[in-house]
Amino acid sequence: MHRRRRTALSVSAALIAAAPLLTACGSDAHPGAAAVVGGDRIETSALQAQVRDVRTAQEASPQAEELIKATGDLSREKLNSMIFDRVVEKVAADAGVTVSRKEIQQTRRAAAQQYGGDKQLAEMLLQQQGIAPDEIDDVVRRNILMNKVADKHGVANTPDGQKKLTDLFTAASKALDIDVNPRYGTWDNDKIQLGRYEAPWLRQVTQDPATGPEGL
DSSP states (O other): OHHHHHHHHHHHHHTTOOOOOOOOOOOSSSTTEEEEETTEEEEHHHHHHHHHHHHHHHHTSTTHHHHHHHTTTHHHHHHHHHHHHHHHHHHHHHHTOOOOHHHHHHHHHHHHHHTTSHHHHHHHHHHHHOOOGGGHHHHHHHHHHHHHHHHHTTOOSSHHHHHHHHHHHHHHHHHTTOEEOGGGOOEETTTTEETTOOOHHHHHHHHOGGGSOTTO
């Protein structure tokens, strides 16, 4: 379990590695949508609901002011995650890998034990990644899928292996023809994120994968 958690962190770091900027084609052709991914809409209302969930959790924290200040660009951060999740789902589907509810529960339980309990895990994810408690299972699912994709393709935790994995995600991103509402920016297929946007916790992971929150 420990090795696999490290693998997930490494995957995350690779997928936000520096690459030439590729400007996406954002437009107002989809009113009410924050983005359209593979023909499916990410409604602005769904994005706003996620932002509200995080803000509600942050406001209940003793570090509320600090947490809110650190996530001032929360709408873009959440949209970035919502789009990235869909890229992960496509890569996983192309690789023929799935995740069961039991696997999610087991992995979450193991992570909670590592951090001293489910409450502590939730607090860590809220503080370091801006994740609301009811989003934790989605984060766990994402990391399990990424690990399985790496295993399926025989990707080793090496520069060459990380490049191979990044190429897979870039290809999936391009295939999804991601169109982002201009108010949130444009999607960079090569970096697999909203162009010029990088959440603080992602920078931390990139700097030192070994010391970040493992696998989540």
